[in-house]
Amino acid sequence: MKSFIEQSNFLKGNSLExxxxxxxxxxxxxxxxxxxxxxxxxxxxxxxxxxxxNYSCKANSNLTILKIAHEEGVNCDAMSEGExxxxxxAGFAPEEIFFVPNNVDNKELQFAIDNNIMxxxxxxxxxxxxxxxxxxxxxxxxxxxxxxxGHHEKVVTAxxxxxxxxxxxxxxxxxKVAKEHNLTICGINQHVGSLYMKPDPFLAAxxxxxxxxxKFENLEFIDFGGGYGIPYHKLDDEAPFxxxxxxxxxxxxxDKFVEEYGYAPLFKSEPGRYCVAEGGIILGxxxxxKYNNGNKYAGTDVGMNVLARPTxxxxxxxxxxxxxxNAVVSDEKTPVTVTGNICESGDxxxxxxxxxxxxxxxxxxxxDAGAYGYSMCYSYNTRLKPAEIMIMSxxxxxxxxxxxxFEEIFASxxxx
Ligand code: LLP
Numbered sequence: 001m002k003s004f005i006e007q008s009n010f011l012k013g014n015s016l017e018x019x020x021x022x023x024x025x026x027x028x029x030x031x032x033x034x035x036x037x038x039x040x041x042x043x044x045x046x047x048x049x050x051x052x053x054n055y056s057c058k059a060n061s062n063l064t065i066l067k068i069a070h071e072e073g074v075n076c077d078a079m080s081e082g083e084x085x086x087x088x089x090a091g092f093a094p095e096e097i098f099f100v101p102n103n104v105d106n107k108e109l110q111f112a113i114d115n116n117i118m119x120x121x122x123x124x125x126x127x128x129x130x131x132x133x134x135x136x137x138x139x140x141x142x143x144x145x146x147x148x149x150g151h152h153e154k155v156v157t158a159x160x161x162x163x164x165x166x167x168x169x170x171x172x173x174x175x176k177v178a179k180e181h182n183l184t185i186c187g188i189n190q191h192v193g194s195l196y197m198k199p200d201p202f203l204a205a206x207x208x209x210x211x212x213x214x215k216f217e218n219l220e221f222i223d224f225g226g227g228y229g230i231p232y233h234k235l236d237d238e239a240p241f242x243x244x245x246x247x248x249x250x251x252x253x254x255d256k257f258v259e260e261y262g263y264a265p266l267f268k269s270e271p272g273r274y275c276v277a278e279g280g281i282i283l284g285x286x287x288x289x290k291y292n293n294g295n296k297y298a299g300t301d302v303g304m305n306v307l308a309r310p311t312x313x314x315x316x317x318x319x320x321x322x323x324x325x326n327a328v329v330s331d332e333k334t335p336v337t338v339t340g341n342i343c344e345s346g347d348x349x350x351x352x353x354x355x356x357x358x359x360x361x362x363x364x365x366x367x368d369a370g371a372y373g374y375s376m377c378y379s380y381n382t383r384l385k386p387a388e389i390m391i392m393s394x395x396x397x398x399x400x401x402x403x404x405x406f407e408e409i410f411a412s413x414x415x416x
Pocket of ligand 1: 194272274
């Protein structure tokens, strides 16, 4: 039996031990092949009508990954001035960027206006603010379709309990505020939330959203948001998200809409996780194994500062163990709690998970860490943010981010 990392040839023959000694741990490792193939998937979900996928770069905003997205012909959405700046730096033209912020100040809106980046406003207040800054301009508004979905309540972004978007009952007011400032609402967008494994909630939201879209005249684009899941339980053979079903069902709804609306505006989507999650892993080292009150703990250098998802949402990530570069794969398993090196009891990658033998100095590989992994890293306990490398299609290794340094942390406080 082979590990997933071996089966999928993720490393293209590179040795984990060699990588660990050259680049250190904890380390993010990406696969150029996988990321390119997922970008292609999302670029081609809708083929019958004008369509553009926007990669949602909050999932992973490494410059090399953004350049790959650009090469694969997807556009991007941005949540902040920082993301807009990165996208411009990666080579995206302003018209290939969609700014979808929440609760931003004038400075961020002005940055988008100065750079001709289409912006979506997600409250009447923000729309008014935008209108004052850019009277006579064009913008989009984000609408709550009333249907939300996601792997955890913290990532559901539509429905009854959310800070995001404009409620359907406030649309008339939004149109009035836009008129007062001579703003043209040329697009509408939605986002139901993050990670559903069946397209059903997304399709239910599409039904509502397209009904609402009929209230707007002359729309140039309709953006449906993202949220497509990936199989985090792949070692238990979880099935992937069915893109073909999505295409079929989504296109059916677009057929009906286009007939009623009279023409097809540009349709868009905003997937983040789907594009990058499976294309990234974390390599970590086991620094201590111990029993506390009969419970087995494997203490690693992959703390909650390196991967926040398990602590934040109780998220599952498959973990594989390597000993002297050989995958440890066995039928006999004992419960292990894999922890990090952070001073919090919640600093756990998993709790009491049946795992093969795991020893001090072994390496662990955390799967499916390419999305909301590095982009949510932080420096708690004054730990350094990890380095990132990419296994290129030809098997070579490219360093795509240096490990943070103590000097950088200290310099940021050198304010005199
Ligand atoms: N569009 C908007 C407006 C969003 O807010 C998001 C994600 C996306 C698109 C992309 O969603 P995706 O396709 O990646 O599901 N940190 C959480 C996920 C937070 C998602 C935030 N918004 C996690 O690690 O699960």
